Amino acid sequence: MKITITGTGYVGLVTGTCLAEVGNDVLCLDVDARKIALLNDGGVPIHEPGLEPLIERNVDAGRLAFTTDVDAAVAHGEVQFIAVGTPAGEDGSADMAYVLAAARSIGQRMREWKLIVDKSTVPVGTADRVREAIDEELAARGARIPFAVASNPEFLKEGAAVDDFMRPDRIVVGTSDERAIATLRAIYAPFQRNHERLLVMDERSAELTKYAANAMLATRISFMNELANLADRLGCDIEAVRRGIGSDPRIGWQFLYPGVGYGGSCFPKDVKALRHTAAQLDVPLRVLGAVEAANEAQKLVLVDKVIARLGEDLSRHRLAVWGLAFKANTDDMREAPSLTVLAALARRGATIVAYDPVAMDEARRAFGDVPWLTFAKSPMRAVEGADALLVLTEWKEFRSPDFAALRSALNERMIFDGRNVYDPDAVRAAGLEYFAVGRR
């Protein structure tokens, strides 16, 4: 099938590449000419495990191409996926400008039936707005061309995006248009060969499903974070509690890890957008308000522990930081807790030497040129001469460090573990002080 993807970011690039991998002829469009030039030169603008060889293979096979040419992109695909960003606007609502601009540009150029698929995370009612935008553009040029719109929210996780797309838990399709359903069923058939995972529903429910999923996951994280803070005060071990509740099948193991708060390009903005939608309708979403407030507070939990141990004035302290990305296996720094943690430490005068396996370029851009932050070439380089180590991202390469070497490198021999990756006994046995989130 000929497919166009508008928006070649984390979602669009993975979607386009995976659809090409199963044999489709995919053209990815973006307004960012640098991104497209990089892709056309064989580069990959994001870090996503397994993506690079897949892009290369499909480009070589002639099934995957990248362009900034909107005319060519609209002409190419019978199916037009919209995967552009939907960032939070000033009032917390999702900014729909990019989605609607993409819809309009399709409406201005289409010549025959198209299926327009909203893959971006969009508020309830967006499918209607996309339809209206296209109708208006068609009317403006006196064209009467049939088309269909479907909502098809994406559930992939950064860091595991290729696997998630290739082996989805479910594929949500929101539309009542029979041709659209048949088309999307055909597109997704290769990804669900052992059993049907396509859930067809009305478009508004599909739109809400995506927000409901992210809000539920954010809720679990904030709940565990607050429990961990309580465990700290009670002298309990949240790791034991996690095992004790995760084994309950009604609760399950996923997303029960306390830490320094959730971040990334989705949870923060999606929680805000859902709250905004509810507020407009005067429907209280009290739980979600608390989830957001708890998350903001959680980002400072580790900073508070540093201050409690080293004092309010950190101006004589050099701190090493391992991990900057909002989670492991990605270079995404959007809303990363490290942004808040490092800024709070710097406000108290600390200097910081940071290391992240892949996010340092993004971090340089996010922090700008500030005198208190430098980057190290390796985890051990970061700790040499530092007073204490803070772990902010749960990268595998941080999981089993040489504690004896850390003890010699760190002046104050302290680890502040914002992801609970270490065994407290092992760290202490190595002669280091250990502070984590809700651990004895």
Ligand SMILES: NC(=O)c1ccc[n+]([C@@H]2O[C@H](COP(=O)([O-])OP(=O)(O)OC[C@H]3O[C@@H](n4cnc5c(N)ncnc54)[C@H](O)[C@@H]3O)[C@@H](O)[C@H]2O)c1
């Ligand atoms: N990143 C994730 O893990 C994830 C997961 C599920 C859903 N989503 C949702 O998917 C959507 C995209 O997220 P992302 O992380 O891929 O964003 P992104 O910022 O990585 O990519 C968006 C891309 O769209 C491009 N763009 C903007 N307007 C355009 C236009 N008119 N024409 C062509 N290109 C245009 C931008 O230049 C950018 O490259 C968002 O709604 C997000 O909430 C993201």
